[in-house]
Amino acid sequence: MKRQLTLVTLTTLVFFVLGNLLMSGCTKEGPAGKDGQDGADGADGTASCITCHSPDGIEIAATQFQLSKHSWGGAAFEEAGNTTCGPCHVSEAFKYVCQFGTPATFSLNTTTNRYVNDYVVPASVTYGEITCSTCHSSIHATYGPDDLALTTVAPVPMSMWGGAKTIDIKADGGRSNLCVKCHQPRPLTASAGDGNVLDYNALASNPGAVFYDAAASGNKLRPAYRTHVHYGSVGAIYAGVGGVEFPGVAYENSVHTNIASCQDCHMAPMQGRAGGHTFSAVSNFNGCNADGCHSNASASSDFLWNTPRANVKAKLDALGAALAINGVDIMNRNPDRDHNLWYNNTTNRYDGYLNIYDPINNPSGPDTNPGGVFQNPSPSNSWSQAQKDYNLTLPKLTLTNAQMGAIINFQLCLRDYSLGIHNYKYTMALLQNSLTALGQNAI
DSSP: OHHHHHHHHHHHHHHHHHHHHHHHTTBOOOOOOGGGOOOOOOOBHHHHHHTTSSTTTHHHHHHHHTTSHHHHOSHHHHTTTOTTTHHHHSHHHHHHHHHHTOOOOEEEETTTTEEEEOOOOOGGGOOOOOOHHHHBTTTTSSSSSOOOOBSOOSOEEOGGGTTSSEEOOOHHHHTHHHHHTTSSOOOOBOTTTTSOBOOHHHHHHOTTSEEEETTSSOOSOOOOTTOSOOSOOHHHHHHTOOSOOOSSSOOOOOTHHHHOOHHHHHTSSOBTTBSGGGOOOTTOOTTTTSTTSOSSOSTTOIIIIIHHHHHHHHHHHHHHHHSEETTEESEEEOOOTTTOTTGGGSTTOEEEEEOBOBOOOBTTBOOOBTTOOBOOSSOOTTSOHHHHHHHHTSOOOEEEHHHHHHHHHHHHHHHTOSTTSSOHHHHHHHHHHHHHHHHHTOO
């Protein structure tokens, strides 16, 4: 009986303590009173939380975020543990490069005599889905009102240029630089050379020179199906600093570059499933028509929407057709609407990859092209002997500087996705000057 009473007493005490702890979590204690008396109650903790966690505050932002690819994309899981892709795909790695200012440079390894990309993170931080705290660095740092400051607004050295060029979108206090930190192209490096970034200026200044020849020595890069600038070309196109600038039409920027921010359009008031913290601008023109920028922008507007997009699509079609050897496309066509994100951006359904044979599928990505027409200069050890033998029957690919530069510009402008809306003038100049360069070096 005594033991039973003791257990009851202990149980009662535990619930009493827990109850007080739970209740005290909802209030702030005031200063201690004189002679041990209780001080005045502090502010109601619930009221403090509701300042942000209100239906029209963080709660609605979190609901909108559920529609964002940043929320439901699988890259955070696929790239967990990846020290080079992690800075853009996983939360802790992104915060790491922002906090420690990880450089976008390439350094020479004197042991191997090859350059290595310095934009890497320790394996210990290569995890985490994109969440509120990825972009807002000080959320819940205290138990007072949250500081919603962005993780970074600093100018962004471009990895594709080895840090030699920088993007700095100054509108709205540099908020776009947070987006550009990830939405920038990946560097193309000399796989057959010293591993350094490609010299875009050399491509533009000597378009007739041979860039790649399977039968020659001195090649800097062995082209493959997935030789590309990756998918984040928006920042480079928007800022007007990302292309191979062949001579010709002057390189200018549209007005967006100087007076608008990413957030103006991509975080405009919600319209359907676009705007706010969805970061989507699809069919949402609220941002375009705000703050006196435009008054009648819409999907039916020829001057602001249909005509410029049609002009860029026509240039992409023309450049895709010009990038050919003996009538065979260098650029890959992909009629699969579900896997080709740029399905509607060209008539021939180009996806930005190269038309090179690659029969092996990588489960973590679309690394397969069994229908590729050109010979793969670097067959994998994982290929079967039959696949290696078939590869040798395919025609070899030879590229000039003009063709390689045009491929890069085609990828940048295609994968910008907007068909020129982000920076119409720069996009058109890149495409037209690429066409001119190819015309001077006709195959």
